[in-house]
Amino acid sequence: MPNRRTVSLAICLCAAFTTLLDQSSLNTAIPSLRTALDAGPGTLQWIVAGYSLTFGLALVPAGRLGDAHGRKWLFVGGLSVFTAASVVGGTAESAWVVALARLLQGVGAGTVNPQIFGIIQELFTGRERTRALAAYATVGGISGVIGPLVGGTVIGALGEQDGWRWVMLLNVPFGLITVPLALKWLPAAARRPGTRPALDLAGLALLATATLAVLLPFVLPDGQGPPRFWWPVVAAAALVTLIAWERWYARSGRTPILLPALLGSRGFSLGALTAMFQFGATMSASLALTLFLQDGLGWSPLHAALTILPSSLGFAIASSQSWRLVSRYGRISVVWALTGSFVTLAVTAAVIGWVPAGQIGLALTVTQLAMGISGGLIISPNQALTLAHAPASAAGLAGGFLQVSQRISATIATAAVAGVVLAGITAGVAREAVAHGLVICVAMLALATFCAALDVRRPRVATEPGGREAPHTPPIASGAGPAG
Structure with missing residues (x-):
């Protein structure tokens, strides 16, 4: 009989692969999709950024619902929505x-991913948890390898008119396999008799409003929606109201969405914050390079994918071993990476700005390999160190907050960087524009x-069931307690 923990982790990794494969391959297909469907700038903006918008909106509610009512059915439902939207x-x-399908894919992926973090938090502790998170990051690296490479190959083989369709359909078989396995193997909700956890629906609505007000201005094309200056006003008003509501809600003896043990x-x-800035930077840098190589230099999707491929290979290899470094050195290993x-x-x-066209491919291959290795030593160690501060009853919520910060950053950064790059390509100054985008x-x-670095000298803490933090020895190194 297979070990249920091992099988559950494998199912979670398959779901992660399914959602991340789509994200990594679609960037390669964007120019082809734009040509085949004659997509205008506004619609293309929704296709590129809409996924991150709905992904970010779904994360925290899905995480809280998973904590309160169990993760299995949210996992299955989210993955089913994601797969069906891929077909559409x-x-x-x-x-x-x-564009509509991308919005629905974001909802599905945003529902699944907090459950993955929550299940890993529930099933594993200490080094095992760090290794499980490293496996999650490794899967991300593998999907990064396969996505652009297969996407470029498919488009090259089938042409721009139909190749992008098969790129969008790449993840469907994985979804069809993973859903029935999840129904059979994922652990059911462990509910205590006589308890019915409150969901703080008003808090969720206010948080969603604030998140939407932050993200939507970067997704809406120019000229759509209300004047831009209204969005920060709405976001600020929603945040002030949310804080006031959460304080009252906590005083009433219920559990607020802004859990004090986390914030x-x-x-x-x-x-x-570390995850937020790092994720936004790497996502927008990858998009900038893809646009530059295909639209700026006129390379084929496959040629561009092969140039970026070393980044994904380096990431996959480094992330599979990152748990060893963080176990030995802790947060300082993340700082150095x-x-x-x-x-x-x-x-x-600097390469983009100054290296001649004939040598730029080789130079970028080297820098992309180094970029992938350093990224692989950052993501899962930072996740393990950060999620160590989450009580077990809020594992999904903590994963949701961690990822929503990344999505907000990715949406804002990709919109800003892509805007700079596309404007430069249109004006005939692609190199300068990409270099400026990468400076961001x-x-x-x-x-x-x-x-x-601010967290390096902090005493390590473990989160007790009641949400209090108690000093203890480094659990990743000792193998006891939560990772971090």
Whole structure:
């Protein structure tokens, strides 16, 4: 009989692969999709950024629902929505249908991912948890390898008119296999008799409003929606109301969505900020390079994918071993990896600006390999160190907060960087524009490094069931207690 923990982890990794494969392969297909469906700038903006919008909106509610009512059915439902939306997008005849499918895919992926973090938190502790999170990051690296490479190959073989459709359909077989396995193997909800956890629906609605007000201005094309200056006003009003509501809700003896054990934890806050800046920087840098190589230099999707491929290979290899470094050195290993990523991206910007066209492919291959290795040593260690501050009863919520911070950052950064790059390509100054876009990413990595460094000298803490933090020895190194 297979070990249920091992099988559950494998199912979670399959779901992660399914959602991340789509994300990594679609960037390669965007130019082809734009040509085949004659997608205008506004619709294309929704296709590119709409996924992150709905992904971010779904994360925290899905995490809280999973904590309160169990993760199995949310996992199954979210993955089913994601897979069905992939079919809709891949068979669409209009660009707006693809945009709608991307929104639904975001909802599905945003529902699944907090459950993955929650299940890992529930089933594993200590080094095992760090290794499970490293496996999750490794799967991300593998999907990064396969996505652009297969996407470029498919488009090259089938042509721009139909190749993008098969790129969108790549993840469907994985979804069809994973859903029935999840129904059989994932652990059911462990509910205590006579308890019915409150969900703080008003808090969820206010948080969703604030998140939407932050993200939507970067998703809406120019000229759509209310004037831009209204969005920060709405976001600020929603946040003020949310804080007031949460304080009253907590005084009434119920559990607020802004859980004090999370937001009051300096380690969790610094880890979330580190993840936010690092994720936004790497996502927007990858998109900038893809646009530059295909639209700026006129390379084929496969040629561009092969140039970026070393990043994904380096990431997959480094993330599979990252648990060893964090077990031995703790947070300082993340700081050094972030420093390496910062330096490498700065060198990449210099390569784009100054290296002749004949040598730029080789130079970018080297910098992308270094970028992937440093990224692989950042993500899962930072996740393990950050989620160590979450009580077990809020594992899904903590994963949701961690990822929503990343999605907000990715949406804002990709919109800003893509805007700079596309404007430069249109104006015939692609190299300068991409270099300027990468400088934005370098600044974000500097902020990520600063936040991680602030956490280096903190005493390590474990989160007790009641949400209090108690000092203890490093659990990753000792193998006892939660990772971090």
